[in-house]
Amino acid sequence: MSAATTPLRDIDDAPPRERSRPQGMALPFDLVLVLGVLGLAACSLVAIKSSTADDIAGDPQYYVKRQAVFFAVGGLISLAMIKLDYSRLRVARWWVFGFLMASIFAVKLIGTTAKGAQRSVPLGPFQFQASELGKVLIVIVLAAFAAERGRRLQERDTTARIMLLALIPAAFVMVQPDLGSSLVYGAIAFAILYFAGTPARHFLALFALGAIAISIVLVAAPAAGVQVLHGYQKERLTSFLHPSADPGNAGYQQNQSLIAIGSGQKTGRGAHATQTQFNFLPEHHTDFINAVVGERWGFVGAALVLSLYALLIWRALRILTMAKDLFGALVAGGIVAMLLFQVFVNVGMTLGIMPITGIPLPLMSYGGSSVISTLLAIGLLQSIYVQGRSSAAMKGRIMGH
Numbered sequence: 024m025s026a027a028t029t030p031l032r033d034i035d036d037a038p039p040r041e042r043s044r045p046q047g048m049a050l051p052f053d054l055v056l057v058l059g060v061l062g063l064a065a066c067s068l069v070a071i072k073s074s075t076a077d078d079i080a081g082d083p084q085y086y087v088k089r090q091a092v093f094f095a096v097g098g099l100i101s102l103a104m105i106k107l108d109y110s111r112l113r114v115a116r117w118w119v120f121g122f123l124m125a126s127i128f129a130v131k132l133i134g135t136t137a138k139g140a141q142r143s144v145p146l147g148p149f150q151f152q153a154s155e156l157g158k159v160l161i162v163i164v165l166a167a168f169a170a171e172r173g174r175r176l177q178e179r180d181t182t183a184r185i186m187l188l189a190l191i192p193a194a195f196v197m198v199q200p201d202l203g204s205s206l207v208y209g210a211i212a213f214a215i216l217y218f219a220g221t222p223a224r225h226f227l228a229l230f231a232l233g234a235i236a237i238s239i240v241l242v243a244a245p246a247a248g249v250q251v252l253h254g255y256q257k258e259r260l261t262s263f264l265h266p267s268a269d270p271g272n273a274g275y276q277q278n279q280s281l282i283a284i285g286s287g288q289k290t291g292r293g294a295h296a297t298q299t300q301f302n303f304l305p306e307h308h309t310d311f312i313n314a315v316v317g318e319r320w321g322f323v324g325a326a327l328v329l330s331l332y333a334l335l336i337w338r339a340l341r342i343l344t345m346a347k348d349l350f351g352a353l354v355a356g357g358i359v360a361m362l363l364f365q366v367f368v369n370v371g372m373t374l375g376i377m378p379i380t381g382i383p384l385p386l387m388s389y390g391g392s393s394v395i396s397t398l399l400a401i402g403l404l405q406s407i408y409v410q411g412r413s414s415a416a417m418k419g420r421i422m423g424h
Contacts, residue, residue, distance in 0.1 A: 052105055053342065053408045059334040060401055063386040064094050066316070066328055071389055074299045074307045074315045086308055086389055093391040097398030104402025105409060113350045116167035120188070123160040126153035127195045134199075142199050143392070152392035154196045154204035155383075159400045161189060161208050162357030165215040170350035182225045186212055203380035207364055214360030215353055218343070276311070279304045280373045284317035284325075291321035308389040310381060313373045328387065332366050342404050345411035355407055358400045 072087040079085040112119065126144075130153050134141045143150040165185055172181045189212035193205040216225070283298035296318040298304045307315050316324045336359060343355035362385055369384040371377030383393045 051409060052405045053338055056335065056338040056342075056401065056404065056408075059331050059338065060386065060398070062331045063328070063335075066324075066331070067312070067387045067389075068094075070312055070315050070319070070387065071308050073296075073319055074312075075389075077300070078302075078308070089391070090389050090394070093394040094398070096391075097395040100395060101398045101402035101405065104399065105405045107402075107406055109351060109354065109403055109406040109410065110348065112163050113167040113170060116164050119160050119167075120164045123153075123157050123164070123192055124195075126151075127157065127192055129153065130199060131195075142201050149391055152390070154199065154201050155390075155392035155396045156399075157192055157196065158204065158207050158211065158361050159358075159396050159403070161192060162211055162215075162354055162361060162400070163403075164188060165212060166350055166353035166357055169215055169219045169353055170348070173349055176219045177222055179225065182216060182221055182229070185216060186229065188212075201381065203368070203382035206368070206380060207361060207382065210364040211357050211360050215357050218353055218356035219349075276305050276379060277372070277375050280311050280314040281375050283311075283314040284373065287318040287321035287324075289321050290323050291317075291319045293319060309383060310369070310379070310388065311373055312384055312388050313370050316387075317373070329366075329370070332362070332385075336363055339404055342408045342411070345415070346407050347411050347414035351407040351410065354403060358404060361400065362397075 068087055068090060071090050072084070075086040076083040129144055130141060134144050135150065137143070142154060143152045145151075165188055168188060169176065169181070169185060172178075175181050189208050193208040196208065197205040213226075213229075279298060283296070283304050286292060286298065287296075294300075296315070298318055299307050299315050304311055304314055304318075313325065313328070316328055320327075339355055339359045339362065343352050343359065346352040346355055365382050365385050368377050368380060368382045369388075372379045372382075383390055385397045386394060
């Protein structure tokens with residue numbers, strides 16, 4: 024039977040190697056996952072330092088110092104999550120959903136506008152982007168709801184409610200406008216349904232509805248005089264198909280990104296990375312940080328970064344199999360989808376195979392909300408790991424008697 028037709032059951036056991044390892048030698052966290060995060064953090068700081076030295080007059084370390092602070096704060100939150108019994112979040116799911124919606128509404132009421140979008144709330148020197156934190160919160164909400172309906176996961180009503188819970192905040196986020204984050208919410212919902220064992224026929228129905236919705240947004244609504252998407256959003260979604268058609272406007276960012284990555288070749292251009300140095304590449308420290316890596320360190324540098332992401336995804340999937348219950352497994356699955364979707368879309372848009380949607384590269388792009396939220400998700404994974412090992416050890420002692 025396929026994973027899409029077989030629901031996950033409560034997982035109370037760990038792989039044999041985990042049970043046989045002496046408990047006195049075990050670390051209270053997944054060390055490999057930590058090393059992957061530290062590797063990406065180091066790559067982020069190096070890439071941001073090299074690409075923003077001339078961005079702020081008189082303070083060449085401005086961005087790298089702030090990014091280091093974001094990593095420090097996120098690291099402390101991640102450590103605190105290890106001590107938390109994540110199953111408590113299942114009980115508080117509606118409080119979590121309420122906070123998610125309240126934070127999104129707060130952005131609309133008191134948020135600041137930058138580059139035509141109202142996406143963040145000022146908190147002193149820090150700009151809080153609710154949609155970034157919402158990616159982690161929606162994982163918790165959807166996983167808790169699915170776990171509560173563990174015996175009804177095959178029902179059409181369960182699938183509809185899970186999608187509705189995801190689409191409500193996604194719709195409000197898209198209005199900000201933040202199309203990229205709303206797409207991440209959708210990817211998370213599909214992943215939760217997949218790992219929960221939703222029947223394949225439900226996915227086919229959802230894909231059909233999605234195709235109809237896209238047709239309405241891009242064709243039918245504009246023909247009726249209703250513009251659902253902003254003009255620049257439609258240009259971004261379509262310009263990647265023909266980036267050379269308007270190289271000075273809609274296709275500019277993608278063309279400059281391709282030039283940067285292509286010029287890096289095998290080992291990069293180092294200090295001669297002119298696309299970044301002379302600001303030909305827009306948003307080089309945020310959305311297009313992967314192009315910076317490709318130009319400065321070439322294929323070798325890009326392969327290193329992607330290898331670290333592969334390490335993160337592998338450990339997250341391994342933690343999924345170790346989870347002590349269905350809720351933990353679904354949370355881990357949702358986090359896998361959150362990370363994998365963002366990496367795929369961000370790297371894809373820098374290579375010209377995906378549209379530009381403003382999705383950051385997790386733990387690489389500059390930005391406090393993204394970094395802290397991603398490290399919060401890593402902390403949740405560590406909590407699931409710790410609880411899973413503890414449950415397996417307890418079961419082993421009981422069976423030993």
